[in-house]
Amino acid sequence: MHIVALHNLKGGVGKTAAAVNLAAQAAEAGIPTLLWDLDAQAAATWCLGAQARLAKPPRKLFRRKAPIGREAARTQWDYLDLLPADESLRHLDDLVAKGKDGGRLLHGLLQPFSENYALVVLDCPPSFSRLAEAVVRNADRVLCPLIPAPLSLNAWRQMAGHFDRKRYGRDKLRPFLSMVDRRRSLHRTWAETPPTTLRGCLSTWIPYATDVERMSVRRAPLAAFAPRSPAADAYRRLWTELAEDLDTRP
Incomplete structure (x- = not known):
């Protein structure tokens, strides 16, 4: 089972759109997939x-007093299940902090999913x-969407430096450009080079597009309502x- 995380220090960079x-x-490729929404929003x-x-x-779930697998639910799309968020997840960091080893705790929660899913x-x-x-x-892999801007680059440096110092993020982090507006010269320059x-930047970049914003209205991934859009094609390539x-x- 592969585990892919979408993470960034900043909000509003297209993280959730990429995850979905x-x-x-x-x-759609026939891979049994679970999307776990860890964000209280x-x-x-x-x-x-x-x-x-x-x-x-x-x-109770994180203390393993209740089976977390029962929280996973089918979506209307084949091969795609969801472990939904909950507003009480805002206290999740406290639960992880109380564990002796947060990494081991999360590993214990993730491993049973390997019986049913090839990707989380x-x-x-x-x-x-x-x-x-x-x-x-x-x-x-940890994918980090970045808007082409100096502040995004600074946030990336902080994130990469932090996880490198912890000695468990090296070679896992994969930045990629998100919400690229080719009308802006800096965005065009970064998209090209x-x-x-x-380090480790993926070559595919995601355009700034109204269709991505429409996901929250249609409550569906792009492939379900705008499969031929430039944004859907970009996520396909990504x-x-x-x-x-x-x-x-x-």
Whole structure:
């Protein structure tokens, strides 16, 4: 089972859109996929037409007093299941902090899913946290969407430096450009030649598009209502690039 996380220190960079569309592309390829919405804002849950509610409180699930597998629910798309968010996930970092080893705790929760899924996509809340560290420890790849701007590059440097110092993020982090507006000269320049400091940057970039914003209205991935759009094609290419990268993971 592959584990792919979507993470960034900043919000509003297209993280959830990427998580939903990559999971949908994997499912469309016939790969049994679980999207786990770890963000209390529940944007991924909303975009897949589900309710942001868990049957059991996260404190029971993370302390393994209740089976987390029962929280996974089918979506209307074949091969795509969802483990929805819950507003109480805002306290999730405290639950991870109380564990002796957050990475081991999350590993124990993820492993049973390998019986039913070949891919788990984690949509993470934007922050530096113990949860983020646990996610990076367990993920095969951590994708970081970046808007082409100096502040985004600075956030990337902080994130890469932090996880490198922890010695478990090296070679897992994969930045990619998101919300690229080719009307802007800086966006065009970065899309053609990303900064050299973006180590491991994926070549596919995601355009700024109204169709992506419509996901929250249609409550569906792009492949379901705008499959021929430039944004849908970009996510399709991003998934192909990611799948090839996963096949060569160390």
